[in-house]
Each structure stands twice: as structure tokens, then as C-alpha cells.
Amino acid sequence: MALAEHACSRESAVAARIDSAPCNACPVRSMSVCSALEVDELKRLADILVSVKVDAGHTLFAEGDGADTLFNVTAGTMKLYKLLPDGRRQITGFLLPGDFLGLSINDTYAYSAESVTPATLCRFPRRRLEGLLEDYPKMQRRLFAMASSELAAAQDQMLLLGRKNAKERIASFLLMLSERAKRRGYAENPVHVPMSRSDIADYLGLTTETVSRTFTQLKTSRVISLLEGGKVRLNDLEILQELAEGA
Amino acid sequence: MALAEHACSRESAVAARIDSAPCNACPVRSMSVCSALEVDELKRLADILVSVKVDAGHTLFAEGDGADTLFNVTAGTMKLYKLLPDGRRQITGFLLPGDFLGLSINDTYAYSAESVTPATLCRFPRRRLEGLLEDYPKMQRRLFAMASSELAAAQDQMLLLGRKNAKERIASFLLMLSERAKRRGYAENPVHVPMSRSDIADYLGLTTETVSRTFTQLKTSRVISLLEGGKVRLNDLEILQELAEGA
DNA sequence: ATCGTGCCTTGATCTAGATCAAAGCGAGAG
């Protein structure tokens, strides 16, 4: 029996305590921290989590907020970003189902989190999840592995932001989206690109205009095709790969 | 009794099995993974590590090499970097004593590691360290905390690379170095800047010329002073902070 | 001492991408 409530400090979100055997049927179980746990252990996880549904454009939390909840994306796409005082924005990552968010060193979030599409997430009280990590070292290890691969992705992104030109950035971005979709079992070619030009720009350190022009260039040179509903067909993976590395 | 040997596949490095009670006296014990262990537990760590000394400019390992060793910096400064096929380089981080390197998701390094100054490191066989992590969950947790804070630093760096201008980048860089030095108990103001202009450029996504000009500008406006031996005095932290955030 | 060989700095010019400006275009509201 699900009960609706107001979930977050910001705007409205619908939260529902999971009825029964929740995690077992979870579509992202195999992708996330949960994959570290056995069926019976999952019960303890289910006990501390609440499922949250949000509309597109919902701010889950903002940089500097007290970081007492962690989340796991189960459906939809989220974006994480940082702002400079004058409003310049850097999106540090897009999250897909299975991704974790909310980790922080001190006790405040180091970035803001907002949904790109309608999304659902599992919400965990930080303290209680930490308790679980103490009891289940394999879960701790799994979380460490996830953080490590995020770190590797962050280093790739530094190379992109520091040294690649606009075309290389867009090519890399499309390949990355396609690769991630594939590993989660979604369509990898036509790849779904749900975020706006302006989000892409803020992720790649460009402007909307440059992103738009570069998409047009790639389309004109037949390397990609822009389809309906935010889908992009990658017509020549090989060329795209070369473009991405500037070879 | 120390025995010298050739350590790495690349160039020569001097490795020495530690004689006795090694970690106890280690200058960076409190800063690194080791801080998670008690004196008696440290013995097991000491058993699997070898101390390595390298000259400045020594390549410890290269991107793509088999990642079967991990390192902990005990003295000196290291740099990690990624290369594009045409030689463009992005330095993804500078490591100070206490920092860990060598983590990888698959079994190859995702970046190259080279010493900026003469350095000493502890070298661990990956398998055996992983064994230790299984036995000591608190060490696992400590490593996770270190990875998390590296991740947070990487996100800051994305903001810098994606959205800050040259002056903001240099100001941020100097403040970051000073802050890190402070937390490790080194001099924070005149701050030691051991890396070349070209390394700084490749870390900040600029060219040597721009780095040099920007240092000159900051010097001319009396915000910093360039001292002997790669030291930089930060004359006005407040202004520097404002410059860094573009306020 | 003198010579090189790498840095580092400074100057002149160029350019990729930003900025400024103005149409298209499309989905939801009325």
C-alpha cells in the first residue's frame, strides 16, 4: 500500500513507501549497489528506502544543502551541476538508471541535482545506509567500484574539457551516451538524447549555438542523423570514433 | 637491510624492502589509507609493500599498462595525465604525499603517472592489497572516502575547465595548491609550486604562454609574488578567492 | 669562464568558438 507524501524541501515530489518485495523486482537491481546483495539482504535495504517520483525539471537538491539523503536512479535521466556566482554552469554528469547520487565528503552536497526527464529514484537516509555498509562489506566494495568508475569517467571528461575541440567533444559525447545505454540494455544506436542543447553545452563547456552548429555539421557530413523524439542515429561508428579522438 | 633492485618496466628506479617497523615511522601515515589501521595491523601492510625512490621526470607507468601494482606517495610530487593520439595532453591531477594512485576499473591503468620532483612511493601488489581490504573493512572505507574526495575534486576541475577563464583558472590553481599543502602540514603561504609552466598549462587546459602571461598579470597587480625556488606568495587571499570564482 | 639546452617571458598575429541578433519550429493552452 503506497502512501503519497511531500518528499523534498524543494517543490513537490511524490514519495511512496514500497509495499513488499520491492527490490527484487527492481529493473536496475543488477546495475547498481543492490547487485551486491542477496535476496534476503535486500529486505534490509528495502526497509530503509522510499521510492520517489519526480517530473522533468525538478530540483532534487542544491549544492550546499545538507546531505542527509542519498539516491539511486531507477528510471529517467538526472543531471548534476555546479554554478559560479555569476550563473555560469557546469554539468558534471548525466545519470541513468542504476546510477547513484548524493555522496559527499563533508555533510553538504557538492553539486545540485535536477531531473532531465520524469524520473523515479530510491531515497535512502544517509546514516542508515552507512549502517548497512558496515554490515555488508561487499556492498561497500560495490559502492567503491562505482565511485572508481565515476572517477575514471571524470578523468575522461577532463581530457575532453581541457583539450578537445567542439567536434571532438560532440562526437565523444554521443559515443559515451551510446556506450552507456548499451551497458544498461537500452538501444545504443539510434541513441536517446533526452537533454536540451543548452544542457549539452553546459556539459561540454560550449554554448548552445556551437552545439547546434556542430550537430548540423555532423548531420550534413552524414556521420549522424537527427531523428524524432531526441533520437540520434550514429551512421558511422568508426568515423565518429576517429573524430572523438582527433586522430 | 635494504636491497636495491630494478623496480619498474620503465627506466630505472630504486626499490628497497623496508627493514623493520616501517609504516610506524612513515611521515604520511596519518594522511593516507594507512591511517585506518592500528599499529599491529600495519605490519601486514608493511609485509606486502616495497618502498620505491624515483628521480624527477620518471614514468612510473603509462596509460594502458597492466595495472597490477598500486602506489602511495610518501614524498615528492607526481602528475597523472592522459594523451590524445596527436600528443595533446591533459594532466588530470598532481599528487602529494599521502595520495594514492593506480586504481583502475578494468585491469589496465587509465592514465600515465610521472614524477614532477624526485619522489618516494610505497608499492603494493594489487591482489595482495585487495586481500587486505577484505580483511580490514575500515581500510576499504578509508579508501572509499579518499576516492570520494578525489571525485569531488574532479568535479571542481570540470567546472574550472569548462567554464572559467585563464585568470580564474590560475587563481583557483594557486588556492588549491595552498589549501592542499596546508592540510598536509606544509607551508601554505609562500606555496611551493614545483611543476613547470607547461605542466600547469596541461592541467588547466591552457598554453604555457597564457599561463606565463597570467602569472605576470597577477604579479603586476600585486596579488601574488613570484619567489625563488618555485615558491609563490599569495599576497591577498581574499582577492584571489574572488578572482577564482569570477565574482 | 663559456657554451648549450631547456625553461620562461614577451610580442605580434590569427582563429575557434563566444556573443549578439533574428528567424524557424513545435507542443501545449485556450
Added chain:
DNA sequence: CTCTCGCTTTGATCTAGATCAAGGCACGAT
């Protein structure tokens, strides 16, 4: 059906920082 409003595309111009080009300076080797 038509009107908006927000997003996207395209065009014209501008500029921060890259690139090209000399010198200057310091330190190790001869």
C-alpha cells in the same frame, strides 16, 4: 485552429586565448 513561449537553428561579428616568433635567463657540462 491559432497563439504563445521556449527551444533550436542560422547568420554576422567580436575576442580570449592559441599560435607563431624572438629573446632572456639559469644551470649543468665541457
